[in-house]
Amino acid sequence: MAIPWGTIKSLLLFFGPILLPKAISYYRSLRAAPRAAGVTVQPIPPPAFRALVVLAGTALVFFAYAVVPGLAPENVFARTQSRLQIPTDVLFHRLASLRDLTAADQALRAKFVNLESRLLYLQFGPEVLAECPFCNAEDPRSYFYYALPGLLVSHLANLVIVSLATSDLVAGTHGPKWRATAAVTCGLAAVLDVYLTSSYNYQANARATRLSEVDMFFWTSRLYRYLGLAFLDSLVAFLVYLSSTNRAFVTPPSAAARVAAVTRQLQATKSRLNAVGIIKNTATRDEELRARTQAYWQHEGRLMREVMEEREVVEGVNDALQNRVNIQDITRDADDYALNVLPRIEAVVPTSTTVGG
Numbered sequence: 516m517a518i519p520w521g522t523i524k525s526l527l528l529f530f531g532p533i534l535l536p537k538a539i540s541y542y543r544s545l546r547a548a549p550r551a552a553g554v555t556v557q558p559i560p561p562p563a564f565r566a567l568v569v570l571a572g573t574a575l576v577f578f579a580y581a582v583v584p585g586l587a588p589e590n591v592f593a594r595t596q597s598r599l600q601i602p603t604d605v606l607f608h609r610l611a612s613l614r615d616l617t618a619a620d621q622a623l624r625a626k627f628v629n630l631e632s633r634l635l636y637l638q639f640g641p642e643v644l645a646e647c648p649f650c651n652a653e654d655p656r657s658y659f660y661y662a663l664p665g666l667l668v669s670h671l672a673n674l675v676i677v678s679l680a681t682s683d684l685v686a687g688t689h690g691p692k693w694r695a696t697a698a699v700t701c702g703l704a705a706v707l708d709v710y711l712t713s714s715y716n717y718q719a720n721a722r723a724t725r726l727s728e729v730d731m732f733f734w735t736s737r738l739y740r741y742l743g744l745a746f747l748d749s750l751v752a753f754l755v756y757l758s759s760t761n762r763a764f765v766t767p768p769s770a771a772a773r774v775a776a777v778t779r780q781l782q783a784t785k786s787r788l789n790a791v792g793i794i795k796n797t798a799t800r801d802e803e804l805r806a807r808t809q810a811y812w813q814h815e816g817r818l819m820r821e822v823m824e825e826r827e828v829v830e831g832v833n834d835a836l837q838n839r840v841n842i843q844d845i846t847r848d849a850d851d852y853a854l855n856v857l858p859r860i861e862a863v864v865p866t867s868t869t870v871g872g
Contacts, residue, residue, distance in 0.1 A: 554761045562687030563759035569680040570752035573673065574745040581741035588641050590734055591623070592726060599637075599720060599729055603627045619645050628652070630721060638717040640733040659713055666712060670705035673744050677701060677751060689759035692766075697751045704747065708740055 559567070580586050592599065595609040607624050610616065622645040626632050631652040636644045643650075643662045650657040677697045681690035715732055723729045757763040798804040822828055836842060 554765055556761050558760065559756065560687065560689060560759055562685065563689040563755055566680045566686035566690050566755050567752050569676065569685060570748045570755070573676050573680075574748035574752070577669075577673070577741045577745035577748065581738050581745065587734060587737065590731060591620075591641070592637075592729065593731065596726060598726055599633055599723055600630070622646070631655075634717045634720050636733075637720055637729065638712070638715055638732050640737075655717070662712070663709065666709060667705055669740065669744065670701060670708065673748065674698060674701040674705075677748065681751070681755070686755065690755055692758065692764075693751060693754050697747075700747060704743060708736070712736065 591597075591606060591610055592601075594613065595606060597606050597609060603624060606627070607616065607620065610620065619641070623636075623641055626644050627636075629652060632644065635652065635655060635658050639658050639662045643658055643665070647658060647661040650661055678694060679685060681694040681697055683691060717732070720729050754764065758765070798808055823832075
């Protein structure tokens with residue numbers, strides 16, 4: 516049943532001022548989540564990129580199945596522009612004038628024995644009506660039972676693909692957080708599709724006297740089915756993209772993970788310092804390297820003395836010391852730095868204790 520536009524406007528006017536600020540606040544909280552968690556936006560990781568390729572490719576395939584006319588089963592009434600009540604011989608004579616009849620057309624022709632079979636054709640499509648070996652128009656539920664596996668196959672295929680794309684094997688650590696949500700959504704979509712097909716009132720088309728009044732349920736539901744699956748895969752891909760690049764849905768690292776990261780950084784720094792110490796020790800112990808080091812520093816000292824004796828340099832240093840640089844602050848900062856780097860002597864060497872009077 517269609518909802519009147521006036522009712523929609525009334526609902527928007529009532530709930531809009533309430534929901535809009537909440538939506539804006541939720542959006543801002545999503546944007547601020549990476550900064551609050553202490554993480555930065557990053558490029559798409561390779562495992563997440565693989566998952567995005569799989570999901571995007573699947574969405575494109577479903578979208579093509581939905582919109583490309585040649586991939587959809589043929590509707591003989593729409594192809595021949597015929598009314599639902601047209602005689603069977605006239606209908607297939609018109610179809611034969613457009614193309615050659617096939618074995619499936621002959622099987623379908625044999626099933627068009629009454630209006631009931633045509634109504635079921637509009638609900639379940641040509642394949643079910645032509646190929647079902649145990650179905651008959653007196654038991655319409657038999658057609659539903661035969662159509663059920665074909666109805667679920669696209670949902671099951673999509674479930675398998677989405678589960679694979681969000682697994683550790685393909686997406687690494689970026690997909691499993693969305694795997695359960697995607698699987699439940701795929702299951703709900705399948706249940707909804709089965710329910711709508713099962714509860715459809717196919718008898719409503721019996722009152723249609725013109726082709727434009729006929730509800731082509733099978734083709735309409737097929738269109739929405741594949742569009743819905745394409746949208747679902749695109750939505751999962753978008754969520755994987757947001758979470759893998761730290762743009763939204765960021766989970767802050769635990770305290771243990773942060774401590775482990777800091778420990779690794781400290782160990783790396785210690786390793787570099789040890790390497791520098793080894794290189795300096797080697798240069799000091801080797802006679803040739805020690806001589807080259809002493810020659811370098813002697814040359815450096817002589818060069819700096821010559822530079823500092825130039826008139827322009829002396830004037831610049833005096834001007835800086837007198838007008839721009841506070842030598843007391845620099846001296847105090849140097850003393851503080853030295854005290855922080857090197858321990859105090861009294862803290863290293865214990866005070867001797869005098870024994871006796």
